[in-house]
Amino acid sequence: MKRSIFTKYFFSLLWFTIVSALFAEEGTKLIAWKPISDASGYQIQIKDKVGKIILDKKIDTPYQSIEELPSGMYMVRTAPLNLFKKPVVWSAWKDLEIIISEPPKVVKETETPVILSKQESKSEPTIKELTIEGEHFLEATNVDLSKKGDKLPIVSKEVKTSERIDLKVDTTEAKTGPYDLTVTNPYQKPKVVKNFVQVEEPKSNAQDPKQTSKENLEEIKKNERVKSNVESSRQNEEKNGDSTKSISVTKPSDLNQSQKQITPPVTTKQKVNLPKGKSFHDFTYEEMMVFLETDVAVNCKNTKIPAFTLGECHKTYVILNFASEDNQSVFEFYKLVSDNESNRISAYRYFSKNCNPVFKPALERMELQWKNRTNLDPEERQSLAVELPKFRACTR
Numbered sequence: 001m002k003r004s005i006f007t008k009y010f011f012s013l014l015w016f017t018i019v020s021a022l023f024a025e026e027g028t029k030l031i032a033w034k035p036i037s038d039a040s041g042y043q044i045q046i047k048d049k050v051g052k053i054i055l056d057k058k059i060d061t062p063y064q065s066i067e068e069l070p071s072g073m074y075m076v077r078t079a080p081l082n083l084f085k086k087p088v089v090w091s092a093w094k095d096l097e098i099i100i101s102e103p104p105k106v107v108k109e110t111e112t113p114v115i116l117s118k119q120e121s122k123s124e125p126t127i128k129e130l131t132i133e134g135e136h137f138l139e140a141t142n143v144d145l146s147k148k149g150d151k152l153p154i155v156s157k158e159v160k161t162s163e164r165i166d167l168k169v170d171t172t173e174a175k176t177g178p179y180d181l182t183v184t185n186p187y188q189k190p191k192v193v194k195n196f197v198q199v200e201e202p203k204s205n206a207q208d209p210k211q212t213s214k215e216n217l218e219e220i221k222k223n224e225r226v227k228s229n230v231e232s233s234r235q236n237e238e239k240n241g242d243s244t245k246s247i248s249v250t251k252p253s254d255l256n257q258s259q260k261q262i263t264p265p266v267t268t269k270q271k272v273n274l275p276k277g278k279s280f281h282d283f284t285y286e287e288m289m290v291f292l293e294t295d296v297a298v299n300c301k302n303t304k305i306p307a308f309t310l311g312e313c314h315k316t317y318v319i320l321n322f323a324s325e326d327n328q329s330v331f332e333f334y335k336l337v338s339d340n341e342s343n344r345i346s347a348y349r350y351f352s353k354n355c356n357p358v359f360k361p362a363l364e365r366m367e368l369q370w371k372n373r374t375n376l377d378p379e380e381r382q383s384l385a386v387e388l389p390k391f392r393a394c395t396r
Helices: 209-239 285-294 325-336 341-353 360-371 378-393
Strands: 006-011 030-032 042-047 053-059 063-065 072-080 094-101 105-107 114-117 127-135 142-147 154-161 164-170 177-184 191-200 310-313 318-320
Touching: 053 063, 105 191, 114 127, 127 177, 142 154, 142 164, 285 325, 285 360, 325 341, 325 360, 341 360, 341 378, 360 378
Parallel strands: 114 191
Antiparallel strands: 006 094, 030 063, 042 053, 042 072, 072 094, 105 127, 127 164, 142 177, 154 164, 177 191, 310 318
16 A cells, blocks of 8 residues: 655765665655666665675666665665676675654644743753654654744754654753744654743742652641541531541542542541551552642642642643652542543553552552443543553553
8 A cells, every 4th residue: 555655765875976865755665876877787785684685686777676675774785787797896885774754743732832941040051851742753853942043952852762752952041932843854844833832931939849848748737637627527427417428539629520520439437547658659549539638739729739749830830740750640640530531531541551560549549430430431431441451450
């Protein structure tokens, strides 16, 4: 089946004049060189990366189809033929890399730009990490972050996979404002994503993560005392005959309740306290819920995101802190128990892929969701049916 693609071959054939770039449409792959006057033909040899000759052919034209060769690394040499169809002189073996260059795609999870902040002091460079996700990324893929002639210096670019590129960007001297992302593959139309990143001046109220952690611990202690009083009130209600009330996943002010959101029953008889010295991965579902209820970012009133996962707080947005796997896992659990179906589906996928070690409270939650799957929309039920078995099968 034909595909509308461009192909590019990187090679050098010693004394031949090289065609600067060879490409063909409709899937045709060619290797070519400028013709040699008075040659009676040519002989071409190609060997694979282990040294086995996979093509040895005499031809009349200064080009050869290599349609059958898959992408990869090869060695190639050629020679012009005399009147007796014998090689006059062989070129040296040269590297030949065959790649398929397709239009790149960029996946942007949200409509808001990625925030890259600057530091108040310029005594040291401000290097920010940035990940680009998409499709058809190559080592030869070019990445550019610019706005009206100004470019963000890219310190390093690492193509992790064909679907991910990791960048390190220097924002020390960068002008503030939005920057467009341009991703270009050889001989393909550039993919431009407007306002992909936003460079901002440092916020005077930005908090030191270590200091924030200390403040969070103090708030947890205070909230534990508040929770104790709430538990006492609930127990009094239970004595009055309301013994089937459940502990809500989030406070009513956190998220609007949805009919599709399932809150597995946890009766008020179960009093759960935060464990000490216990890894988040080993929390029970109930313990993790208590943590979410107590880990409130009191200094950031515009969000209910757990303080543990909060990096910076601003008036119209927040920056998450994923300095460790625990930070991201706690945030994904927060999504897992939200009333937003898309968030829950995203969390299912995260925990099924990042399951070593198993995040036990998430597994318990997903098991409860499965028991109550008849209350879920078909799309979410299908996602849970796919991801939960993967999560169950994951071992430490």
